[in-house]
Amino acid sequence: MAEDHHEAIISKEVFERVQVMIQKHIDEHGIIKNMGKYHNKYPFSGIIICGECGNKFKRQTQSTGIAWACSTHLYDKKNCSMMFIKDEAIKAAFVNMMNKLIFSYKQVLLPYYDAICLLDTDENLQEILGLKNNLQRNVDRKNDLRKLRVNGFLDSAMYNQELRRIEKDNEEIRTALQNLERAEENGSIKETKKLLHFLESADMLTKFSDELFTDFVNNIYVYERTCIGFRLKCGLTLKEEVCTGTR
Template identity: 35%
Template structure:
């Protein structure tokens, strides 16, 4: 008699096996901004992979601070290959061929190796999935393009810009304060033009950039972006030849490594005279600039007059709590002897505009020693809780937002490349090219500004954490201080705000603001 026994199905085997997915990211320099960009890519891919129910997260592999032209120099990539060889990864996602490798031979070699290990690679930008490829032809072509992609984009853009420099048709999409862009033309804004004229008049009358900025702020006049005026913004206006109606093109340039530099004669510059309506005459412009140059020479700053020499630890780091002016070092003489004092520059120039009197060098140093000794004594109760608070702040959402800005900027760049190519081949009218290109330039500027604000936010928090960790290490291993040291001051203090002759605030690099009394 036949006997049949039912063998139950193995439900565990019927469950669909999830794909183990890893991502590869790379940045070519170790700058703070590039490292934040790397963290942005990592946060994006981690979020992207984990949000797919059919995928298992197999890790993020990355390289930082290298050019990526040779695979032997990339530990992150080699670690990824090692994981694939161990059978831990089924699918690799990377942003583009140029992120994977800029060397055609290496790229094809790596892809062939991964295919041999039954690992699929997805190149997002080029929309290539090696699992569905019929041949390597497309990958080979795109890889060759990636090898010279950055250079060709740069050269196309430079060609277009150089032509417009030479024939005077380059459009300044974001004119300085006093002008606005109307249909590609720089048009004077009357109300702002009056402020520009006043800035030049005040300079010729002997007022400092600090005093001019303060007067404009006190009168409620806002800068081009609607913010407060600063001495640097005043200096930039006085130095800008555009207010004479002329324009010097190519004052800066980008090198082959995509770093921006001031053009000190390395490349041609183009002076376009009578480019637009002037706000001040050449005579006034030249005299105002000579005033700035003379002040710089008096301060010992040479030709680059906007830069101040910091010969002492406190130089440029003490500001007035009343007017915002910077304190200047002076020697006061008395019958009993001399002493060093720090005085508000605004008070020195006009005592009626700022009443803040001097404070002594010895008083500041004594206050600094008191503040540091308090931190050494109480670092466990004051500094460590602050560190835990900062370390607990999650910046993943901000990193994902930076990723969104980068995606939009890439799309913007691609659109500008298409326009440039059409213009270069004569398929696009110059007027239409200028209109569309300027709109994209403005969009790019806004996106870059928003992205930069977000990067500064993330970078600022990380910088504070690093500064706080350094301060805790010093405070926990140091005896009470008995002598002032410029080295210690510069290591931990960002600046000092003088509230009165009896009270100052130390602004530490870690973000703390600590008030101390001045004695004597």
């Protein structure tokens, strides 16, 4: 295992994308989560996502060992050029990532934890209530407009123009609400606490652990064959280089 010191990449864009993904995951797997776990024989089953085509990776038994390959690529190489990754290489990348976290969580994870805690304040709640009031006010405005239109005080052009303005306003309010509520609901604070708790007393890992992986990782995003991102349950995505030593 090469000893390198790549910094965790946590861009705002990645962070936001992960928030959406986590919420989606909760929505989709909230109830059947445990059932899914029971049926999945391997920790990587169904959770490695191809960065080129978006399809999932499948487990393959090759002459040189177990590998994971993009389903699209397996079906037709013309539709996706992503090459397979060795099972061992993914496991080694996870061990690397965890060891970097164990070594540097104070620089990487603590500032992140502080940042997401800030989102979860009373101020946030007040803002949510304010936005909901604005939505209700727009409902009332639409009713008033409709009455004016029915009674002939507004021509259809003015009516429609005003309606569009309200809808546009509603759209902006809903987007703002979603962003605020996501911070409230997605449980990233809880998950970050859990990870921090583990890291505080963890020794450097010497081998891969199914249990640790499943505890802290939602899925794996394959940027390239040589670079994957572990999308952690706490909301962070940590990139890691993958060794492709044997072809």
